[in-house]
Amino acid sequence: MASDDRPIALTIGTAGHVDHGKTTLVRYMTGKDTDRLEEEHRRGISIVPGYAELDLPSGRRASLVDVPGHERFVKNMVAGATGVDAFLLVVAADDGVMPQTREHLDVLRVLGVERGVVALTKIDAVDEETAELAELDAAELLESVDLPAPIMRVSGATGEGVDDLLAALDELAGGSGDGRPGTLARLPVDRTFVLKGIGLVATGTLWSGEIRVGDTLHTASGKRPRVRGVQNHDRPAEVAYAGARTALDLVGVEASELEPGDVLLSTALPPTRALDVRVRLLEGAAYPLKHATRLRLYHGTRATNARVRFLDRDGLAAGKSALARLSLQDPLVVLPGDRFVLRSSSPQVTVGGGVVLDPSPAGRRPEPAWLEALEAGDWGRVVPLALARDPWRSRGMTAEELSLVVPVAPEEIPASVANNPDIAGLGRLYALASETEAARERLLEALENRSREQPESPELSVAEARTATGFEPRLADALLARMSGAEEPEVSVTDSGVSLPDTGEVPPELEREAGALLGELRKAGNEPPAMQATPALRLLLKRGQAVRLGEELFGAAEATEGVLEEIKAACREAGEISLAGLRDRLGTTRKFAQAWLEYADEAGVTRRLGDVRVLTRRYR
């Protein structure tokens, strides 16, 4: 494995007030200048997030996102901070905690990033007393938001303390487990550009999953770009890992069809304009949040306007949280468990954020029971509630589909629904046990009705059986498979259709009726009486004991044999047989002779040649 193909152990986001030394520290640690824009150099500040790779002492690989500190670029900071695992909060020892030190930390907390390190930097430029004051300041800030993190004195100019800082980051990387949940690849795009000879390139930090050369991805607008090339931190690679700075060469999508803020996905997901969420107002928020307030919502690399409507209150006080529905101005691709940041537009400041509980709310009004179960992570309650919703009620859900509704990885679904009496597992599908039982009963009833009404052919076609369950085909088929595959099968599924397993036995009454009818037909011989196709007659036809001669004309099989032998004999003698010839030979009327000749044609024994019949080649 090439060194650049190692998975990312940790994605670290810098944070901190403008000019506090973030970019300088990142450059010292990685050797890379993350201020790549000319304007950034000219103005001496960062404007957009910059990215660098960090080799940790243990050999682990981390991805660093260096964000701008300037007040005007907090929105860029939010986009950069999305998808990071840990923070590197930079506080200049000569300046202490400043407004964006707080705001960035707020953004990180709202995004659920609660592990990190504080770098008290520019330590080379201050005396001990100043350093102590700044350190106290930082410690107070951490305490005020109840966030324990080590504070390390460093200098991006001299390198003092940087080894210890790296060791602390390494420790964070070691404790971060093995990667991110889920196999769904999600890349929030932060830049797109066209390279001569290469085509459209999209960059971003891969949130989850992996992207490989040759993969086909999906956009919210239904485009399906193919990945022609992958770069990890500016180096060509075969695969992009979660957490890595990723650039993709894409074909099958125009530059005008993909923009920063879009999301590239390995599975098509529908965008949504409504979210049911738990929203939280920051402790430091200046005003309570009123019902129906419009705020700016940041999710991934996308921002849009959102109106906040509470489920059960008129307003939200600072430091408090509540269930709410957000109506979005622009559609977003969101999964349950996703975090978002809320900022007010005047003043432009971060006021709170929250976590998405239901990204595709079903009704006009949020359902508190459903949201509370989702929030509590009570999958024993959530999964049945999800399965009870349309369209899943009649379709069932795979583990993958469930994991888009419930924030649980597909591979963990089986364990989280095991032994739940409300859930039925049908092959790879999960369905409500009560619905499954009702569908099973509907099917059995339909089969019983059929065998009562048509005892001679008591099976349903597969299509009829599916319809009878009331389920959509995939779930109906899974149910059929379970019912027929059980130790004591409830139905049997064959080429001829679906039937009750004991339908080999014909009701005795019908059997008697069929016996009498057969006797009648045999007695009538070549001249059977006209009759309707009754169940008894259909049973004889099915068993081959009778044959159909015409619309309402049926003969016993023995008579048929006899007549066909007569026809064959006549043809062998004379080379052909006419209607009159057969009539005379059988001693019957024209009507019956005609019916028998037509039957012989149909049976492939004879074929018509002008006014006569000759034997087909098979019987010659």
Ligand SMILES: Nc1nc2c(ncn2[C@@H]2O[C@H](COP(=O)(O)OP(=O)(O)OP(=O)(O)O)[C@@H](O)[C@H]2O)c(=O)[nH]1
């Ligand atoms: N003496 C000293 N100066 C530093 C140190 N770190 C940064 N500086 C100086 O502080 C100024 C700002 O540093 P940057 O690294 O650009 O600060 P920043 O936090 O990235 O700023 P923004 O990205 O614009 O928020 C520059 O002039 C740096 O040379 C340090 O450790 N010691």
Ligand SMILES: [Mg+2]
């Ligand atoms: Mg900077």
